[in-house]
């Protein structure tokens with residue numbers, strides 16, 4: 001159990017000034033791989049096995065303690081939306097936001113650690129045109145960087161998650177707004193036994209890449225080069241449509257392949273050779289259903 005009305009943060013600061021890294025895990029309470037990853041790395045720092053030589057790192061191993069105890073995404077509302085300071089916080093997550101926002105304002109680099117619902121490989125959300133952010137993301141160890149998110153949402157004309165919209169503000173957006181490099185790693189399915197290792201490796205690599213520890217950035221475990229996938233389409237589940245098969249996240253599809261069918265039988269086909277992104281079989285009507293993306297050539 002945690003202490004639900006407290007956020008525990010631990011900062012390790014070296015004498016020598018340098019980059020300030022902020023790591024937040026379990027901002028969604030049922031995404032616990034990052035908490036394990038934080039604890040493993042903190043143990044190594046505490047025992048002296050992994051010295052902090054420059055700058056500082058702050059760990060928030062459990063961003064949403066009450067939701068963590070409930071093993072739910074959130075207690076009252078999604079903490080990773082509308083994450084802005086509120087003079088009169090109107091719910092539990094709003095109060096947590098008032099604790100987290102000043103931390104996000106103060107950091108130079110923010111790493112948010114998440115997991116997701118469907119099975120598939122780890123990936124990292126990045127902004128489309130930020131070379132510094134891309135270089136940092138590539139060092140973390142996941143093969144796929146996913147971008148184009150805000151543009152794809154904007155193209156739908158719907159009012160969710162559009163750039164600049166406070167409703168869309170999560171820890172990444174808030175940190176970027178305050179000048180930080182910020183990326184979000186999705187370490188795999190919520191219960192994937194590999195996910196804590198992915199999280200731990202990302203933390204160690206972030207510390208090494210930023211020169212906060214003297215360790216080397218660990219090479220990726222698979223030989224495939226890093227790839228950038230650009231989200232092109234957001235599809236909402238506007239009726240009880242179905243998938244023809246249980247898609248995996250980042251599964252490849254050929255141009256013209258039927259990805260899903262609407263309730264009236266109307267097919268939704270892939271406009272190009274590309275990838276299915278985060279398909280959600282049982283998502284409620286009106287919510288995001290799946291995304292389509294293509295590999296972005298450098």
Ligand SMILES: [Zn+2]
Nearest residue numbers: 028031114115
């Ligand atoms: Zn999440």
